[in-house]
Amino acid sequence: RCYILSNENGKIQLSLRQSRLNPKLNSKVGDIEITSIKDIKKGQLVRGYVKSITPSGVFFGLSTSLLGRILFQNVSPYFVQKHSLYEKYLPEGKLLTAKVLGVNRKEKHIELSLLPEDTGMPSVLPESLGLPHYGAEEVKREADDEGKKEEPKLKTKRRRGNSERTGKIPVSGQKDEAENLYRLGKKKIKLHWGFQRSETIPFEAKPKKRKICPAEENDSGIEVYYREEDEDDQEEEAAKKKSKLRKPGEAPRLQVSMGFTWDEDNAMDIAVLDQKEESSESEEEEDMQSKIKKQTKKEKELEKQKKEKELCKVEAALMDPNRQPQSADDFDRLVLGSPNSSILWLQYMAFHLQATEIEKARAVAERALKTISFREEQEKLNVWVALLNLENMYGTEETLMKVFERAVQYNEPLKVFQHLCDIYASSEKYKQAEELYHTMLKRFRQEKSVWLKYASFLLKQGQTEATHRLLERALKALPTKEHVDVISRFAQLEFHSGDTEHAKALFESTLSSYPKRTDIWSIYMDIMIKHGSQKEVRDIFERVIHLSLAPKKMKFFFKRYLDYEKKFGTAESVLAVKRAALEYVETKSSLADT
Incomplete structure (x- = not known):
């Protein structure tokens, strides 16, 4: 809901004031509505919006038809050289409170002020900007009262209008304020002191309007000029012109150079300190020269001998083959001697890791990969594995994947995959390891080692059922000639970290299908000797010696059986074993005779 003020030329002006929307409520009006210049009085506090910023000042919207102007010296108590700063802190449309300084009803001009002392509000420019303050120049005037006592009158004048264009800032006649401005950085500041007699005005006389002359003769106190270094010549010319315009009886102003210091004591102290430093330096030089002169020939020879002995010790230590490297320079020398040795490069990396210098360890690994010959594939692979370990421990997942992708490009992919799986498993990152194993099973389906490594990983995690299912998948994916070997390897893994009964069943089923596979019999015997009972082992030996195998193989099994009985029987x-062997020999000989 809103109130329509006017509708002219297709432009509709609206109002949201409660006094217009609900006039019956008689609510208090915070901001009096300004419709014409008659509603504005000098000294009144008004609120409005920033309309624009021009070189002549800030224009302030009091209503839809009235604009007021705020001179830059009335915007903030700080001196601003670049007006672009006003545009930053006074954006168009910003709501502010201003004080009316003057009203010209004929020309409809309204002068406003945003200074804190006028509005009671904080400055529009923050103090944190470190801008210099405008100074308040105080001028003393004496008034004669025709026989009465002379009483001083102080009048404070604002002189800010020209300061923003010329860079001149009037300051009160106090030495401390001038000194602070004098020490501002990056800009040269020249102080001009002018001492003049104060004008005496009779008590009854009417004050005359003061005219501003080029030399500003009626000013007294200190005037501080800000000038850039490029404007020094212009200042000198202006000073010459002003000296010509002075009155004959006027005393010339004193110019103070940059080297001026306010405290005489400090200047004296600096000179004394300089003298002391020079004297101390000269004394030290004289002492050194006297010591050199006092050394005799024998002393010089002794010094040479000491230096030679120290050099001999260092050389002997460097030539010692059993000496362990203790610094980066030592490792650099060793690496230069054998650049293709991955062990030295890995020790170099470990040296930096002990000092928690991760970036240097990475740099050593990269340097090793560039230095080792391309023919030394295993040496390079060792460095790649070390770099993968480093990124896994101290890097992020992204850096690890980047190194892994590079390693796959420069090495056999299967080896790199297997090493990364081992790294994940050793660092207990089982989820990442399992995901990587699934990727390997898809990419390397025909590789027996992939199935076996995954089975070992699952058994270590206690997933026996998953291992059984994995064996079925492996037998389907691998060729038939690999089945016996895969089953026996799975059975061995089951014996070590799985279900022993299931492992025995796997061996028994395999041997029943392939009874003449002596390698499987040997593996089964070895495992049962370690994990089974003596009765089970003897049963296996009895089964083997009654097989119809080649004499050489039978001799091997009889010998193993005899050794076992000698050790455990x-x-x-x-x-009994010897009798069985004799019987086998007799039967074979009888068969040979027939």
């Missing part, structure tokens, strides 16, 4: 069991 009794004399009777040893004799």
Whole structure:
């Protein structure tokens, strides 16, 4: 809901004032509505919006038809050289409170002020900008009262209008304020002191309007000029012109150079300190020269001998082959001697890692990959694995993947995949390891080692059922000639970290299908000797010696059986094995005769 003020030329002006929307409520009006210049009085506080910023000042919207102007010296108590700063802190449309300084009803001009002392509001420019303050120049005037006591009158004048264009800032006649301005950085500041007699005005006389002359003769106190270094010549010319315009009886102004210091004591102290420093330096030089002169020939020879001994010790230490490297320079020398040795490069990386210098360790690894010959594939692979370990421990997942992708490009992919799986498993990142194994099973389906490594990983995690399912998948994916070997390897893994009964069943089923596979029998015997009972082992030996195998293979099994009985059995069991061997020999010889 809103109130329509006017509708002219297709432009509609609206109002949201509660006094217009609900006039019956008689609510308090915070901001009096300004419709014409008659509603504005000098000294009144008004609120409005920033309309624009021009070189002549800030234009302030009091209503739809009235604009007021704020001179830059009335915007803020700080001196601003670049007006672009006003545009930053006084954007168009910003709501502010201003004080009416003057009203010209004929020309409809309204002068406003945003100074804190006028509005009671904080300055529009923050103090944190470190801008210099405008100074308040105080002028003393004496008034004669025709026989009465003379009483001083102080009048404070604002002189800011020209300061923004010329860079001149009037300051009160106090030495401390001038000194602070004098020490501002990057700009040269020249202080001009002018001492003049104060004008005496009779008590009854009417004050005359003061005219501003080029030399500003009626000013007294200190005037501080800000000038850039490029404008020094212009200042000198202006000073010459002003000296010509002075009155004959007027004293010339004193010009102070940049080297001027306010405190005489400090200047004296600086000179004394300089003298002391020079004297101390000269004394030290004289002492050194006297010491050199006092050295005799024998002393010089002794010094030479000491230096030679020290050099000999250093050389002997460097030539010692058993000496362990203790610095980066030592490792650099070793690496230069054998650049293709991955062990030295890995030790160099470990040296930096002990000092928590991760970036240097990475740099050493990259340097090793560039230095090692391309023919030394295994040496390079060792460095790649070390770099993968480094990124896994101290890097992020992104850096690890980048190194992994590079390693796959420069090495055999299967080896790199397997090493990364081992790294994940050793660092207990089982989820990432399992995901990588699934990727490997898709990419390297025909590789037996991939299935076996994944089975070992699952058994270590206690996933026996998953291992059984994995064996079925492996037998489907791998060629038939690999089945026996894969089953036996799975059975061995089951014996070590899985279900022993299931492992025995795998061996028994394999041997029943392939009874003449002596390698499987040997593996089964070895595992049962370690994990089974003596009765089970003897049963396996009895089954083997009654097979119809080649004589050489039978001799091998009889010998193993005899060794086992000698170690774990009794004399009777040893004799029983010997009898069985004799019987086998007799049967074979009889068959040969027939």
